[in-house]
Amino acid sequence: MTTWYDEAFRPGSEIQGKWNGRVYVVERLLGAGSNGIVALVRRGAARFALKAGHETVDHQSEINSLHAISLTETSFKNFLIDADDMTVNGKEISFYVMRYIEGISISDFIHKRGQDWIYVIGSNLLRKLTEVHKSGYVFGDLKIENMIVSKYGDVDLIDFGGVTPKGRAIKQLTEVYDRGFWNMGERVAEESYDLFSFAILLLKSLDQRKRFNGFSNILPQNRDMDQLTTIMRENPVASHIAPFLHKVLNSEFSTSQEAYQYWRKLVSGKKNAQSILKMPWLKICFAASIFIFGATVYIYW
Ligand SMILES: Nc1ncnc2c1ncn2[C@@H]1O[C@H](COP(=O)(O)OP(=O)(O)O)[C@@H](O)[C@H]1O
Ligand SMILES: [Mg+2]
Structure with missing residues (x-):
């Protein structure tokens, strides 16, 4: 054709x-x-x-x-x-x-590099959302296809078709990412609206059993959080971030800044240490070069 x-x-x-x-x-x-x-x-x-x-x-x-x-x-x-x-x-x-943003989808990235990368990518995506929100907008149509992950888990948002000034009705959405679809809140441009989609995006990228494929056909009266909770129980990474996901799915954070702080605390410690170990050599070299530069300045001062 x-x-x-x-x-x-x-x-x-x-x-x-x-x-x-x-x-x-x-x-x-x-x-x-x-x-x-x-x-x-x-x-x-x-x-x-x-x-x-x-x-x-x-x-x-x-x-x-x-x-x-x-x-x-x-x-x-x-x-x-x-x-x-x-x-x-x-x-x-x-x-x-x-x-032009060079990179791949979050699903492909974690498929290739491992699910632990969710901690780094999640932090970067939350920071992007915080930027959008601080400018007075809500992204609106946050989903796997509308973001690109590049080297080291850096994140870029693309497709600004859903961007809406805060307080207005959401103008473009994708069903399973929409809290209205799950009967979990209104289609209003609030920071919590994007955070809900953020949680779904993470769950969808971690969903190895492809449970999400069947979700669009569920009757409205049968859509509830139990289906999402099942994925959290099945997957070790999803269960690690489950306390965060529950809060977000219930629109408990009013700002993405608040959500970001909670997220940082949750992913620091054991899992974060793992992601640092997996840090690409370039980043480690960069950190080392800063240290050497600092030490040189100190010695010659
Ligand atoms: N700035 C960009 N850099 C690289 N790829 C992009 C960019 N914008 C869009 N794309 C690619 O094109 C696809 C479709 O673009 P998108 O803006 O999401 O279209 P639509 O609004 O029709 O969904 C994206 O999923 C992505 O693969
Ligand atoms: Mg798109």
Whole structure:
């Protein structure tokens, strides 16, 4: 089956913005989600991710959220690079260009590197959420597909289609990650809304028996926390973080900052020590270099 973007997004194709005039050369497709199609592109020596939207209204609202968050003094600063329209077969399609994030999904990462990595990745993801929340927004559609894990467990959020100012109704969601689906709270943009999805995201990535696959078909009256508790009991890593997960699933933390502090305490100690042991040599070298630098300064002072 051919799609509207086959031609425009073929490797080597040029995409020219109608208004800003910048030209991007397609390297390859990165993914196609429900709201758009994303390609890795080049402009000169720089690489970016370019997303073209199917639905103009949704796409524009996504650009607006991304634009707002790109202006904040956070790690999202300058995430949005360009926004423009292109013409494909006589039809105008809007697109935007953002930072390209190299990495893999959290599920693939822990599958390759081990489930203990959840402690490090979880901390990094919570810190990202804290940044979004401190800027006055809620991420909204937090799920495995909307984040990328890179080397050393660093985390980046992608897909800002669900970003909503605090207090408003959640505008985009994915059923099993939504607390409304589980009858566990309202679809309102609160920090606790993202934290609920965060807990589901962790459980889903740890769920080796693929229990989640059956969850979307459960009747509303049968959706309850017992199904999630079963996964926590089956999996050693999930059971280690179960006290945190229970609190989050019951919307007990009102801020992600509070949740982050609780998380840090819970994962420090035995398990954290393990993750430090697994710290890649580069990070250890970096720590050692700082120590040597400090010692040199001390000796020569
Ligand atoms: N900035 C980016 N860097 C690298 N890959 C990306 C980036 N943005 C999106 N992708 C890839 O494209 C896929 C679809 O993008 P996404 O924005 O989630 O689309 P949708 O809104 O349709 O779900 C993502 O799951 C990811 O694999
Ligand atoms: Mg997505």
